[in-house]
Amino acid sequence: MTEPRDPGRHPVDGPAPDRRWRIPVDGFELAGFEWGAPGAPPLILVHGASDTHHAWEQVAAILADEFRVITYDVRGHGRSGAPRELGAYRLDRLAEDIYAVIDTVSPDRPVHLAGHGWGAVQGWEAVLDPRASTRIASFTALSAPHLDHLGLWLHQVRQRTRRTVHRVQARTVRRLATAPPLERRAAGGRARRTTPMASALDEARLTLHSSPSMLRRALYQPRVRAGMHRLTHRSAHQQAPIAPTWRADLLAGARIVRANLGHHLRHPRDQHTAVPVQLLLDAADPAARPGVRAAVQARVDRLWCYTLPANHWLPVTEPLLVGEAIANFVSDLRADSDPIVGNTR
Structure with missing residues (x-):
């Protein structure tokens, strides 16, 4: 969910899911949504902080012919329950939610996983878990490395x-x-x-004057922050579906950031994964820096990395591009192709 640009705007309904469900976790419930045939390969899509499952609706509809597409509202967002304590929004708890969804929708079959923004950060936490080797067949991360890599x-x-x-x-x-x-x-x-x-x-x-602390102070200047906000939100505000829970979603997103960002940047873990990973970055994304990409590549056994000519809000602004990227990645894995690090123009 993106905060509405115009207070008079109404929520926009995307393609309706074929099935809905709720599962209990940590004393509350997660709200889930599905598209596609129940017997198709399962694909779980995780939205970012302050969004809801609506951010993935267009992509889900595109992929429903080939996959059983599952989305859910991350804890605190949309129709899912909202724990009050800050610790409930740590990455390890959010990753447990992903595994709870996996155990519910596909207990006997590995799933494909994709996440956008902070949803990708949650996905990274899940694929770095030892359980991922048998429960997650592939992972597509949009616009985000793991905080530990950063x-x-x-x-x-x-x-x-x-x-x-x-x-x-x-x-x-x-x-x-x-x-x-x-x-x-x-x-x-x-x-x-x-x-x-x-x-x-x-x-x-x-x-x-070129040290990280100086750069951080420069980035916190009001004019710089305003420019970055305009750059990342300009196109999304015109197209993003607005959930009626957007005020609560903003609060939940802030809790996720507060519970995780500082800790993982100050105390990063050096972890590896054997799960095949596709990293999709927009050219202006800080994660597109060569150093960040190298940090990810050193900790992923099989990495496909592409820089796309699009903005941060790929699932909303470029759903067809995202859908094709995920479908092609799964197809490449079936064909056992070699990892790629490159650009898509």
Whole structure:
């Protein structure tokens, strides 16, 4: 669910599911929805924070001819129950919900899994679980690596920054010991004398301005945040179905972020998975950075990675593209094709 741009807009109904169900978990119930024949290969779609199953409806309708498509409202969202305690929204609890759905809809057959945004983060948590080797046949992650992968990459960035600062400090010592006073041409053509210490401090200042903490402060500037919001929400606001529970969905999404983001970025786990993974990224997504992709690739035995010419809200804005990507991925696995890391134009 995306917060409505126009308060006068009404909810938009997508393709109606063929079946509905509810299952008990942790003292409340999850609301589930299905499209397609019950005997078809099962495919579970997990929506992101502050969305509902409606975000997947167009994709589900496209894939219903080939799969038994299952979606559900993540705890706290849509028609599912909403626990109050923050700890109930940790990734391990959300992954348990995925396995509860798997055990309900396909107890004897592995399922294909796909997630978008924070739904992909939940899916990553599930495929990194030892049970995934026999319960999950494939995983498609849209617009998100696992938070642990992102945290490991940020740790590498911090280490490189520290090494750079140490090199600057070493150069400072050498210059103080050996270099004579310098002359620099100032504005207006006049020369000014500077010391080795001042020159080294200038270099250190330049280095610090490229550090992660400086970048974080820059990203929190109001103008930058407003631009990022416009970039990621412009097209989705015009097409996304608006659930009547959107206010509660926003709160639940905030709880998921609060319960997980800081912890996993500060204390990332180095885990691997043998489940075949397809990672679909939009070109502007932070996860499309080569370093992040490398962190994912090092921890996934079989990875297909594509950068798509689309925005973050792929299931809403490009349902046919997403449906084809998932169907082709499953087909490739049946043909036992080799992993690919590349671009789709």
